[in-house]
Amino acid sequence: MSIEEFISTFSKEWPIVKRAPRSVIMLVCAASALAFAVTRYLDSVELSSAKALVELKDAMIADYKDKLSGATPIEAKKRIDALETKLKLLDVRRLSPAQISAITNKLKNQKGNLDIAQDMGSPQLRGLVADFSVAANNAGWTTSQSELMGLRDFPPxxxxxxxxxxxxxxxxxTVVKAALEAAGVPFDVVNGSxxxxxxxVKSE
Structure with missing residues (x-):
């Protein structure tokens, strides 16, 4: 969220907020500022440690809810729900060593090229891209990585x-499909080019 978007959203809400008691107004202002700060931070930071990311996520949610305890306005609750949804998108997914080995062993049956693309809006997937690349490269495959914009209808x-x-x-x-199945990686087959x-991110 940009500063312009933040100001625009808050301006639209202000006519309703200003009719509330002073304590509630202060609460909403604090919640708005906190939500903006957290969103800006999450949009800019790139965490390499899954443990650190999980700890950060839990701490932010706990701190956010603590500041909104008591007489929380409906709009503040919506902001909490939105923050939790955003944090869920930061869950890191990686392949285990066993899964990497399973994919490599299957791909060894045939050489080929594999493009591994990720949603540009999901930087937390870079580790998963790297894992698939390692698995394919170990089997003698040529891999390339790319980022895609404007993706819609994410698969489950x-x-x-x-x-x-x-x-x-x-x-x-066929061999790539078999490799994913051998590694127990959930996937969806999609027709394309x-x-x-x-x-x-997962849609479920």
């Missing part, structure tokens, strides 16, 4: 296996 699994025709998979597409893995 958060992993899309894009193929040319799901009803008639090519040998290369060219073989690639697209990583997004």
């Amino acid at each position: 699994s958060g992993v899309s296996l894009v193929v040319n025709d799901s009803s008639a998979l090519s040998p290369t597409e 060219g073989l690639k893995l697209v990583l997004t």
Whole structure:
């Protein structure tokens, strides 16, 4: 959220807020400022440690709720829900060593090229992109990484296996599908142009 968006949103809410008691007005102002600060911070920070990210997420939610305890306005509650939703998107997903080995062992049956793309709006997926790249590279595959903008309708699994025709998979597409299954990685097969893995947040 930019400063302009923050000011615009708060201005629209002000006619309602100003009719409330002074204590509630102060509470809403504090909640608005805190939500803006947290959003700005989360948009700019890149955390490499999953443990640190989880601790940060829990601490922010706890602190936010503590400041809004008592007579919390309805609008403040909505802000809490929005913050929790945003923090859920920061959950880090990685492949385990066993999953990486399982993918590598399956891909060794055939050499190929694999593009691994991620939603540009989800920087927390970079570790997962790296894991898939390592698994494929260890099998002798050539990989490339890219970021995509404007993705919509995220699949429940958060992993899309894009193929040319799901009803008639090519040998290369078949082995990638088998590798994901062998590793126990949930995924959705999607018809598109060219073989690639697209990583997004989960829709569920």
